[in-house]
Amino acid sequence: MKRNRLGLCALGFAGALLSSTAAFAGWRSSQEVVIWDVLSFANGDVSYASNTADTGQRIECESKGGSGYCLAEDQTGLTRQCSTSDSDLLAVIRSLKNDSYLSFSWDTNGHCTNIRVDNSSYTVPKK
Amino acid sequence: MKQIVTIAVLIVTAATAATLLIQRSRERAASFEQVRSQNEELTRRLARLEQMLAARPLDRPDATRTAPFENLPSGSAPTRERSTQASIKATDADARKVAEHTERVQAGNAIVDRAIQAGRWSPADLAALDSATGGLSGAETAEMMARISAAINSDQVQLDMRPRP
Numbered sequence: 001m002k003r004n005r006l007g008l009c010a011l012g013f014a015g016a017l018l019s020s021t022a023a024f025a026g027w028r029s030s031q032e033v034v035i036w037d038v039l040s041f042a043n044g045d046v047s048y049a050s051n052t053a054d055t056g057q058r059i060e061c062e063s064k065g066g067s068g069y070c071l072a073e074d075q076t077g078l079t080r081q082c083s084t085s086d087s088d089l090l091a092v093i094r095s096l097k098n099d100s101y102l103s104f105s106w107d108t109n110g111h112c113t114n115i116r117v118d119n120s121s122y123t124v125p126k127k
Numbered sequence: 128m129k130q131i132v133t134i135a136v137l138i139v140t141a142a143t144a145a146t147l148l149i150q151r152s153r154e155r156a157a158s159f160e161q162v163r164s165q166n167e168e169l170t171r172r173l174a175r176l177e178q179m180l181a182a183r184p185l186d187r188p189d190a191t192r193t194a195p196f197e198n199l200p201s202g203s204a205p206t207r208e209r210s211t212q213a214s215i216k217a218t219d220a221d222a223r224k225v226a227e228h229t230e231r232v233q234a235g236n237a238i239v240d241r242a243i244q245a246g247r248w249s250p251a252d253l254a255a256l257d258s259a260t261g262g263l264s265g266a267e268t269a270e271m272m273a274r275i276s277a278a279i280n281s282d283q284v285q286l287d288m289r290p291r292p
Binding site: 040058064065066067068069071073079080081082083084085090106108109110111 | 257264265266268269270271272273274275276277278279280285286288
């Protein structure tokens with residue numbers, strides 16, 4: 001049963017990656033915002049929404065004092081959000097830049113269970 | 128001879144068992160004594176707390192101003208009274224802080240409750256929550272945000288981000 005669940009998760013994760021439109025320009029990627037409810041997971045390039053005029057997509061985090069939250073909105077208008085007061089996750093949020101890749105996951109109570117920020121030269125800078 | 132040895136072994140065994148039992152009994156007694164002294168200490172503290180609460184003028188906000196020895200020059204009031212007076216002032220300040228804190232928590236939760244009832248969460252709500260929860264701990268603020276996040280994630284609340292920043 002556990003193995004099946006793991007398999008399902010892996011399948012879901014692969015699906016999330018495959019379903020996301022990652023357009024490569026040279027070595028640079030521009031990934032749209034993807035929300036995968038089965039995994040309680042969202043990811044995308046922060047710059048994608050800004051650089052794509054006809055989309056309502058957004059993925060962002062904000063921290064204030066000892067708390068912070070992350071928010072994702074995909075092309076269909078589906079939104080997911082999580083909040084945290086975990087110091088490690090807050091440090092990750094504070095490392096977020098305009099051209100970062102961001103992913104986060106959440107639990108049923110709306111708490112962030114993981115936040116990942118990649119600041120690499122592979123993402124397209126925000127225009 | 129064998130019988131003597133057997134009896135001796137039995138006596139030694141019995142003595143060892145008795146020693147162990149006595150030792151365990153002493154340990155238990157010591158442990159009991161420790162618990163009893165802790166209990167006494169707690170009772171003493173509780174009594175002190177009750178005395179402080181009884182001395183605190185809950186229904187008279189201006190009580191600190193009318194307290195005895197207030198207008199006397201410094202050092203002329205009896206030390207014990209001054210100490211009590213300081214305790215009353217400190218307790219009042221603490222009570223005010225607790226009340227303000229409680230108000231902030233209630234105000235923040237009220238904003239979240241209203242948004243959940245309305246099924247909408249806007250930047251104005253976020254700003255209002257930010258303003259209402261100023262001074263609360265990160266965990267408390269995050270908990271309120273988590274409530275609205277859970278409502279968003281279960282599609283009970285729609286994010287209304289217009290106008291976009």
